Amino acid sequence: MFGYRPKATSTIQPGDIIGFSGESLISDFINIVTYGVPRWGISHVGIMGEAKDGRLLLFESTTLDGLPCEIAGSPFNGTQAHSLEAVIKAYQGKVWHYPLCRTLYENERQRLTLSVRKMPISV
Secondary structure: OOOOOOOOOOOOOOOOEEEEEEOOHHHHHHHHHOOOOOOOOOOEEEEEEEOOOOOEEEEEEEOOOOOOOOOOOOOOOEEEEEOHHHHHHHOOEEEEEEOOOOOOOHHHHHHHHHHHHOOOOOO
């Protein structure tokens, strides 16, 4: 796990989980009802996966960031794909990296890639 506002993303691989601890009232509420600590506990997560063009993107379902989806090309509410760098830059709060304990085998990586590509992204 890397702490608040990571700068290096070169160690991130498909399947890694990115956790977010927001500074909004919505994040506080999520933490309270899930027995977390507001402004510190994880209130949102995304998974790193590969887009059709091979780019490593963060796949998440959100309504709050206002960033355009890398696949659809416009912002909307729901499942989206973003570059991790853009999300980190725009995010108001802490960002945590939860790497897999090992690199995915090729068949696992392919299954993950197919799964994230099937997510219902509005295009």
